[in-house]
Amino acid sequence: LKSIIHIDFNSYFATIEQQANPRLRGKPIGVTGGDRDSRTVLGAASVEAKKLGVRTGMNLYDAKKVCPQIILVRGDSDKYLECTKRFLNILKNYSPYLEIFSIDEVFMEVESDPLKIALEIKDHIRKKVGEWVTVSIGISYNKRMSKLASALYKPDGLVWIQDPMAAQWILDRTELDEICGIGHRIKQRLINMGIHDFKSLRASPLSSLLSSFKSYGQILYDMARGEDKSPIVPFWEKPEIKSVGHRHTLNENTQELLKIKQVFYKLTELIARRLRSKKMVGKTVSLWTRDQNFEGIGGQTTIKPTDDGLEIYKAAFELFNNFWRRQPIRMIGISVSNLKPSKPFNLTFLEDELRQQKIIQTLDKVNDRFGEFTLKRGVLIGSQKVIRKANPFLSDRRFKI
DNA sequence: TCTGGGGTCCTAGGACCC
């Protein structure tokens, strides 16, 4: 009987820093996103900091207010990505059906003995990495419930929700927005409908959920019953990235054209550089800004597919000019979507040759991405069938997280 | 709670083409 295991690294960035630096161990630390003196928030807080009231996502001012002794560490996303690769290298020993959900979360499908596997994984990480990096593991019969299970006990938790009956018992003791898929907006709309918990959500007829939430009504209906049909999407079937964007919150709100243009320039150059490194061009340019009241306004436009920063800059700035009335700007975000490879594939009509070529490209991509987390043909995946499923031409899916 | 930065997916209406 198949089980889904959800592995969640506790206070990920913070525990990595503590593992790396003994002086930080046992201390309340916070990992910052960007410049320390700008308007930034914590990307992670250690358990010690959390005990004192610090939360992930808190701004530095509040974090210092509740915890004056907090030690702030400048985050290093490359380092964390590298760590994640090493963890994946460990996890792939237990099942190839790994879905990388985010930098610190993984779903895994296993055929049997999920409890044994979960304990082994914890042990393995402890021995190979150290005491400070811990995981909370949730086991269940689908993704959503395994994710809920892993959230129930932190840090270093292990919870198994065995069947829909157990799931409903848990759900009836869970806040609506604690489950993956209900944020504060949908929660509020549910409350406005008189639905305050999963018990009353379960009692709501499908028809009324569908009329209020369209297709998402079905998902809410399933959620209340502990059901979830979404499949594991293993890393080697993950679709290619669909957009590349950057945003920046200015240290101070500004109406100075020069400063604004500088941010536009910087963001668009960063985007263009990343597009070029991925050998992609994009044709939809989206702009999103916030003013001093945190109100958002933006737009999007279509241009000739490009990886040129200046072209993106021009399109984005024109969008900005359409609505800007010289009010102070707090945040500027730009992203490019509708991506495709900058050079078309060299098509051949010899089908066999084509397939061989694609398999090699596919393996290269996976290996480029994961480094030592290496795929070898036939070893990990096993069957030609699965590899063909991963063929970008056949399924329009490529390999990136 | 005064709110960073990187993404994904969905819906809906209008333009345009055949």
Add this chain to the structure above:
DNA sequence: TCTGGGGTCCTAGGACCC
């Protein structure tokens, strides 16, 4: 005259995740 139906692209906006 006034006019169908299907498909795709584009823009806007909303919601979610970590």
